[in-house]
Amino acid sequence: MITVSYDITGLDEIAKLIIAKTTHKTLLFNGEMGAGKTTLIKSICDFLGVEDTVSSPTFSLVNEYEGDNSIIYHFDFYRIEDEDEAYAIGFEEYEYNGDHLFIEWSERIPNLIPEESHCINIIIEENGLRTLQID
Numbered sequence: 527m528i529t530v531s532y533d534i535t536g537l538d539e540i541a542k543l544i545i546a547k548t549t550h551k552t553l554l555f556n557g558e559m560g561a562g563k564t565t566l567i568k569s570i571c572d573f574l575g576v577e578d579t580v581s582s583p584t585f586s587l588v589n590e591y592e593g594d595n596s597i598i599y600h601f602d603f604y605r606i607e608d609e610d611e612a613y614a615i616g617f618e619e620y621e622y623n624g625d626h627l628f629i630e631w632s633e634r635i636p637n638l639i640p641e642e643s644h645c646i647n648i649i650i651e652e653n654g655l656r657t658l659q660i661d
Contacts, residue, residue: 528660531651534565540658541569547660550642551596551625554632557648562656563630564602566648571598574626582630587615598626603634612638 528547532540544553544566553570555563568580575594583589583602591598599620606612612635620627621640632639645661 529657531655531657533655534562537562537566537569538573540566541573544570544646544660545573548644550640550644552621552627552629552640552643554639554643554645555628555630555648556633556645558650559604561648561650563648566646567600567628567630570628571600574598587611588620593626596625597623598628601627601629603629603631606634609635609638 528543530540530543555567557563564580564582571580571591571593574596576591576598578591580591580600581589583600584604587601587603587606589600591600601617603612617635617638621638627640627643629635632645645659647659647661649657649659651657
């Protein structure tokens with residue numbers, strides 16, 4: 527496990543660290559509302575060559591971005607009621623295409639999480655810093 531603290535000015539370094547230290551293309555972003563999951567995903571996407579505007583897919587459930595050498599699928603499962611909604615958008619098909627999957631609120635789809643994934647936990651500290659853990 528890797529643990530590091532950062533503030534918004536260090537976000538690019540955190541994004542580089544995640545890219546360098548993860549070996550799987552599925553990244554699970556966990557943290558309370560406002561922890562900075564989408565902001566961190568935006569920074570990672572920038573380093574992967576995404577030129578589109580990266581935003582939370584809260585209502586659409588999934589956004590697709592084209593990077594330099596890959597497609598990135600960004601999921602946000604905050605608003606789903608159960609895993610059937612993830613099945614309804616064809617989530618299991620995204621798992622097998624070899625592209626990046628960035629998933630916010632993955633704890634809402636526990637039975638659908640790919641085995642080959644990394645969990646990225648973001649904890650808001652009292653002083654406003656964030657602590658990031660990569661499993």
